[in-house]
Amino acid sequence: MTKAHSRLIWLILIVLAVFLGYLFWQQQQAPNSGRGPGGPIAVSTAKVTVKPLVRQITSLGSGVANNSVQIVVPASDFLTELNIQEGKAVAAGDIIARLNNVQQQARVAELSAVLTDQNRQLARLQNLATTQATAQSMIDEQQTRVNTTLAQLDIARAQLNELTIRAPFDGYLGLRLISQGAYVNAGTVLTTLDDLNTLKVEFSVAEHHLAEIKRGMPVQVTNVAYGNLVFAGEVSAIDTRLDRVTRSIRVHATLDNSDLRLRPGMLLNVKVELANVPALQISERALIPQQNRQYVFVVNSENRVSMREVELGQRIPGWVEVVSGLEEGEEIVVEGIQKIRPGVLINKVGA
Template identity: 60%
Template sequence: MARSYSGVVLFLLVALLVFAGYLFYQTQQEPNGQRPPSSAVTVKTATANVEPLLRQISALGTGIANDSVQLIASSSEYLTYLNIIEGQSVQQGDIIARLNDVEQRARVAELQSQLEEQKRQLDRLKNLAATQATAQSMLDEQQTRVNSTVAQLESAQSRLDQMTIKAPFGGILGLRRVSQGAYINSGSVITTLDDISTLRIEFSVPERHIAELAIDMPLSIANVAYRNTEFKGRIKAIDPRLDPVTRSVRVHGVIDNNDLRLRPGMLMNVTVTLTNQDALMIAENALVPLQNRQYVYKVGEDDRVTEVQVEIGQRIPGWVEIIDGLEEGDEVIIEGVQKVRDGVLISRVE
């Protein structure tokens, strides 16, 4: 009985070993008869191809007034007249404020009276000179007096004009900084004046796009206050100088703002439409970001991958432009990038 039991146990052990060997053999085979080495990582790949691309530049810009000034007092005097309503539209030449100008008016009136008298004396001397009853030197002296008084009158009139602050252009008045009747010092700000019927947008463009920029190039502008509204503008000016730190150029765009919805200081999302041209494109999920650099895993002829740093350009949904680092036809990993490292062996899946 013991011998029969031992035979059964031995038979079961042999059968178990045979089955285990069979399983091991099966794990070493693929359905097609060969399995890649156990070190190969299964990934999905794609090639970099040249595709048509509508090139656009996205940038953050700031709204600035087309014209903007601070209206200041030119002299230290009492403020006798103030015509400021915050946010009010004014036209060019409208009187905004007036300083106490009694002394200046009196001086102008005095010089005007002197000038009239001196001109009458000059006319009399000219009549006498015609009959040679007076010397030419007296005529010249009187002409000099007239010229001197004219110069003094012009200077006094200029000082009188400066006592009245007028709008240098049409625009919107800002907040009032002073009160009527106050004594203000020379250089004190009375209010601000901004022309925002046309709004300027200032933004920066990287150096590599300078050759593609041109005056009157179309702009698309958006602001968080008007999420569903797209404003249209155009490039007005391009700074001839580049920022030596950021290697970018400042650009000014203009946009019609007659409805006054946009204001100076607003943050603008600016999109510049360049040209429709061919570009080297890869799937966006092939990128491996590291700090401020971008990498991809490029597959070599021996199915081993190499980590390559690339310079990217424009992004569109699901795709990214490659400016430098790859060539057309290069094979890159687009799925499974988390599983690979530089130099590993890969196997492809459809």
């Protein structure tokens, strides 16, 4: 039993030694896996280029009609005319509804007749005054009557006009809420009117962007209903106050919506372009952070690499601006930096 145990132990030790030797061989092969016959290390490189550096801020916003009102009844009476076709485009001044106006028309006609008669009497007194057959006081009294009746006629005409409800601006009618012939009270809502040809987008911007955002800046808007379709507009107004709770400021942008694809109340994804300037940029994958500094591997004409410190500027997803340390057209390593060290020979396998 002792010899059998001894042979078993030696067998286990031999198998273990072979296994450890295999692992050591694998580790020795791994660093050389990217090397060609001459020993260069396979890496991916890219040229340092100048391209537009676009800085954006994103926010969620809501669609708001350029002009929007509720069409309400100014007085209590019967609806004798109702011209509401839901979704129909109307022009400013078009008649939307008319209330019973028989009494007001009669009142206007009555005052018009009275005014005509009073003007005739005033003219007669003025003719008599030329022959000094009447006193000036009588003319003044008649002129007062004329002025009073004229004022009453203006009020009656205004009240008559109020019974005809017109569109205050160009827009599109909403849902009809009342039927023709119904008796309505003052303040009853008949429908809505929205100017949809231009859509406003209301969104909020954080306080630290306040100094950067300006009127006229380009805005891109998307909505889930239209996928990746982008609607272009510009910043049109910036609020004068910040919200005390969120420390953000409300901003309005305007979009051309003549095709009526966007509607008030829509949830919109907003991107505001803060800057678009040419800048020297490299991929973030090329950076080698060491303490508070950033380095890259630069490739020379002999395909050997050297480590160089760079000063960075603004960052955008996947890219970073290089302020100093590199020149346009220089070649740097973007993939495989973990396999190389300064002075080694590389094999460029991609960009």
